[in-house]
Amino acid sequence: MGKHAAQAFTGIIHFTQCKYSHFTLIKFTKDTQNNSLNLDNLLVLKTTRNNPVTNEATKYTPFKIQCSKYLASVMVLLFMNKKISWSEFLNPEMSQKRICILFIITANIIVYRIFTNIRYCSDISKLSCLFVSNIVSSLANTIAIVAFGAVYNILAVKLTDWENHQTETNYNNALIIKLFSFHFINSYTTPFYIAFFRNIKFENGVFGLGGEYQDTCDKECMQMLTIQIFFLMIGKAFPKFFTDVVLPVLKRIKQRGFFNKVVRVALDKSIYMEREYIKPQLTDFTLSEYNEKIILYGFVMIFAASIPIGPLIALIVIYADIKVDASRLLWIYRRPVADISQNIGIWQGILELLNVIGVISNAFLIAYTSKDYLNSTERKMIFVVIFEHALFTIKFLAAYAIPDVPKQIAIAIRRVI
Incomplete structure (x- = not known):
């Protein structure tokens, strides 16, 4: 079930990239793509060794240097996204040491x-408190995440360039x-905190501010989580609109200011080609x-x-995104040469990972937010185990019964490639 949802999302990804590619295509060849060298990185290499396949001297990065670069990248990754338990993070003693x-x-x-909840919400209406406390904080968090x-x-990009990978695939x-x-840690940290850790209480309050300063939500945690995810799903799309539409339009207006001074002649093919040429070139x-x-698929799963309306929000966001991409591909930028790929590569494994995380996360969400029927920890854990195993069973049975690619299409692909 989750697998085929991922495949549907994969189709949307391909659609946004290739729907408007009615121009020349670069034919995919498996051997050349997987073994293509990253020539820019090879220029900085000085160490060579004999290639057992071609029997020629080939530049490469020594194993020790490569391992040291990988280790440094991992350390930066852990430092920027260091995951600690929220109980330790909110504890004043641990927060000073491990922030x-x-x-x-x-x-x-x-x-x-x-x-806001302590100082202002007692003097204003519940609706105003919801806006000042939850909505404003969710909006501020969305801006920070973006x-x-x-x-x-x-x-x-800087870390990957520094690692100096030999092939484009590895890079x-x-x-x-x-x-x-x-982006996983950046986008999902706050929703996970609201969903599972917000009701943790401390004797001296959050960050040692005092016993009354507790970040609790009583029965409104799901409401807060819904508001936060809504803002994240909508808000993360606005920077793309600005960079992909507004900035290119401003650049075109600036460029046209020069060409408007030229004497106008009848439109013909050369004039059209000239206008296309002055358009900015679209990078990868x-x-x-x-x-x-x-990331959007992760919010849904x-x-x-x-x-529950997450899939509808995602559909609207993706539809608008398709229109933006179509506009910049057809009118704003020069038309790029489309490149056919065999599949989406490592992204497929990431989609499968999100499916597994989604099953486990939703099982805990349902179990630990249900106050009426699952009123003990034992019952909640039993529900989580049963729910998780049932969904995984359905998922693997559906994946086994339905092939990833229909037989007729697989044969047609082999004929083309």
Whole structure:
């Protein structure tokens, strides 16, 4: 079940990339793609060794240097996204010792929400309290997540370039792992906290502020989680609209200011080609597009129990995204040459991982937010185990019964490739 949902999302990803590619295609060949060398990185290599296949001297990175670079990248990854238990994070003694970059923003938002609930909500209406406390904090957290996401994108590219991978496939896989790891922690930390850890109480309060300063939600945790996920699903799409539509339009207006001074002549093919030529060139955007769709898919799968309209929101966001991509491919940028790929590569494994996390997360969400029927820890854990095993069984049976690619299509693909 989850597998075929992932396949449907994969189809949407391919659709956003290739629907408007009615121009020349670069034919996919398995051997050349998997073994293509990263020539830019090979230029900086000085060590050579004999290639057992071609029997020629080939540049390479020594094993010790490569391992040291991988280790440094992992340390940066852990430092930026260091995961600690929320009970330790909210404990004042541990927070002073183990605080990390990502949690600083989350801590500020938690403190804002607590102070708002204590100092202001008692004097205003419940609706106003909901807006000031939950909605404003969710919006602020969304802005922080989007800002951190831009930093993580730059950091992931810098680290991957520094690792100096020999082939394009290895480079892309390493970059994808970093991008997804950064954005996974960045996007899902706050929803996980609200869903599972917000009701933790401390004797001296959160961060030692006092016993009355507790970040609890009573029976409104699901409401807060729904608001936060809604803002994240909608808010993360706005920067893309600005960078993909507004900025290119401004650049075109600036460029047209020069050409408007030229004497106009009758439109013909040469004038059309000239206008197409002055358009900005579109760089490779598939990695960022894939990552955005994967994170959006994660919101739908992991927190489906808290926001039932999540699939509808995702559909609307993706439909708008398709229109934006179509506009920039056809009118704003030069038309790129489409590149046919065999599959989505390592993204398929990430989709499967999100399916597994989604099953487990929704089982715990249903069990631990149900106050009427599952009123003991034993019953909740029994429900989680039964629910999880039942869904995994259905998933694997459906995956076994329904082939990934129909036989007729597989034969047709072999004929083409």
